[in-house]
Amino acid sequence: MTDITRPVLPPLPVPAPQDDALFVDSIARGFRVLSAFHGAAGPLSLGEIAARSGLGKSAVQRIVHTLRQQGYLRRDPGDRGYLPGLRLLDHALDYQRLNPEIARVLPVLMELRAATGERVDFSLRDDLRLVYALRFQSKRGFYAASLIGTSVPLYCTAGGRAVLGRLPEDEAAAIIARSTLIPYSGRTLTDPDAIMARVAEAREAGFAIAEEQIVAGEIALGVPVLDETGHPIGAIHVAGSLAEWDADSFARNFAPLAMTAAGALNRR
Amino acid sequence: MTDITRPVLPPLPVPAPQDDALFVDSIARGFRVLSAFHGAAGPLSLGEIAARSGLGKSAVQRIVHTLRQQGYLRRDPGDRGYLPGLRLLDHALDYQRLNPEIARVLPVLMELRAATGERVDFSLRDDLRLVYALRFQSKRGFYAASLIGTSVPLYCTAGGRAVLGRLPEDEAAAIIARSTLIPYSGRTLTDPDAIMARVAEAREAGFAIAEEQIVAGEIALGVPVLDETGHPIGAIHVAGSLAEWDADSFARNFAPLAMTAAGALNRR
DNA sequence: GCAAAAGGTATCGCAAAGCGATACGGTCGT
DNA sequence: ACGACCGTATCGCTTTGCGATACCTTTTGC
Structure with a gap:
């Protein structure tokens, strides 16, 4: 049995919220510190945070102090380093509550979940990736992969290719070119042309299928x-x-349902 | 049919991340801006953010600028004010991924979900409230209330009373005294003594039951x-x-299951 | 349709706020 | 027992971000 307490996803090199270091607002620095945890496998010490965020030790010290007393960061219970804090969830909730796209999709997605009986989710595009914003597990949802905020690349996911298919071809190609093409599984497509072929298929069919990408x-x-x-x-x-x-x-069963669902959203 | 796109919860006056305005870090100001959305019903304009956060218009202007280019804030698609941005989910994910308590609870909670067939969730205490950190819907999960980050008061929830029951009595009483006792539903208990009586019951039974509180x-x-x-x-x-x-x-069916689950966590 | 109000953007100088450097005590690991 | 590292504290200098102000556009009210 695998350890379901750890994300089942492979070591997805989290598409880091890269900052064009142009604007050096101190607020941005605060988020740099929080973003240091994106790749992390466990608690981080001040030094590690400094290294990962590219900030000085003194700066990190002060920022961590503030973040901690605001509840956005906390010490590890075992007293080893720091961890993200509970208050972050408050903001995630605001995002979900107030986002008009999510509000629009939610009811449709619940219907789709009921109609298919499989896991369904809705993800939003952020540059080269899709970020899961809503997820509904299936009965046999083994995965801890029901976590909101998980993100996956556009080039090797069904949804990603579906999205690429609705973009001008040159734009899609540019996105693939800018992506780091990593073979997560043995079957992951990493040849740009092969990917573009799938994207073309998706454009015509109106949906995309991805098998263990x-x-x-x-x-x-x-x-x-x-x-x-x-x-x-x-x-x-x-x-x-x-x-x-x-x-x-899979396609025969679910493509019509999924496309009807999306269609209900897309007209108007 | 009710509008499931809007949170089903009553207008929970979100237990605001109040800042003791002592420390006036500029980083804290950034989060003040984001926290302005906690009570919000929709997009906020610069002026509204300024009013809600207690910051000057110029400050808000600059902060919003930064937050926006970092993806923590964005404009409403309909061009009315601002909304929380997608990047917030990245941090929520880090929180869930890295939190040792959540990792510990997750497998147990999934089992409990399977055993009960009802909605189960795990929430963490933050002062006067419980914040939902993990949720598993039931098949007939009507609610949009599967959202992570939702929070509820300790004094009027089953989990809250269960938590209070494990605290020293004076501490529990102090928490209730500090809470704003709001009758969310007609049956919500707002009398401190009555609540303490329920807490005492919970202490003895090892679990608490709350009906439409x-x-x-x-x-x-x-x-x-x-x-x-x-x-x-x-x-x-x-x-x-x-x-x-x-x-x-309900108690006869699920109390033993739930207590066994918690028991597996609590020893050691 | 016009006046008034509010929203977003931009600029600029001063004061405050945060960073770098440095030092100290505690704890872990070898 | 020593060295490395981690967290905490202090203290000036300078940078950073705030307040005030102004301008243009869009919305509101009549």
Whole structure:
């Protein structure tokens, strides 16, 4: 049995909120400190935070002090270093509550969950990646992968390819070119042309299928979600297990449902 | 049908991350701006943010600028004011990933979910409130109330009373005294003595039951989760509908399961 | 349709706020 | 027992970010 307490995802090199170090607001520094935890595997000490954030030790010291007394950072119970604090969840909640896209998608996604019986989720595009904003587990949701905020690259996910398919071809190619193409699983496509071929398929079909592009044994179907102007803002996923489905039957069963769901969102 | 896109919870006056305005770090100011959204019902303009955060317009202007280019804030698509940004989810994920308590509770909670078939969740204590850190919907999870980061008061929730029961009596009384006792539903207890009586019951039984203390039609069972020293750090909830259960049968069915689950966590 | 109000953006100089450097005590690991 | 590292504290210098102010655009009210 695998350790479900740790994210099942491979060591996704978290697409770091890179700051164009141009603007050196002190507020940005605060978030630099918090962002130091993005790649982290455990608690970080002051020194580690300083190293990861590129800030001086004194600066980190003061910033950590503030963040701690505000509840955005806390000491590890075992007294080894620091950890992100509970208050961060308050802001995540505000994001979900107030986001109009999420409000629009939520009911549709719940219906889709009921209709498919599989795991469904909604993710929003952020440059080269998709960030999961809403997730509904299936009954047999083994995964700790129901965590909000997880992000995956556009180039090797069903939703990502669905999104790319709704962008001008040169733009899609540019995105793939800017992405670091990592073979997460043995079957991950890393050849730009091969990826673009899949994107083209997705554009025509209106949905994309990805088989174990990131996690072994997983199959996912993605459809794009558009804004009023027709630009893709994110994607809806239906995810299942290859132990139960093959690509054809998965698509036959769920593509119509998923596309109907997305369609309800996209017109208007 | 109710509008499930809006939180089903009553207008919970969000226990605001109050800052003792002593430390006036500029980093704290950044979070003051983000915290302005806690009570908000929609997008906020610069002026509104300034008013809610108690900062000057110029300060807000600059801070918003920074937050926006970092992705922690964005403009409303309809071009009305500002909204929390996607990057906030990255930090929420770090919190969940790295938190040792959550890692400890997760597998147990998933088992409990399977065993009960009802909605289960784990919440952590933050002063006067419990913040939901993990949630697993039931099949008939109508609610958008599966959102992480939602918080509820200690005094009127099953988990809260379970937590209070593991604190010294004077401490529990002090917490209730400091809480603003609001009758969210018609049946919410607001008399301190009555609440303390429930807390005492919870202490003896090892679990607490709360019937529609916040949301009408909901019944919840809470058991405390302790750290190594025996102090309560949070609670596990099992939540169901009064349409299907009465308090007695709910307790008979789920108290043993929930207490076993918590027990597995609490020893050691 | 016009006046008034509010929203967003920009500039600029002064004061305060935060960083760098440095030093100290405690704890871990070898 | 020693050295490395971690967290804490102090203290000037300088940088940074705030307040005041002004301008333009959009919305509100009549």
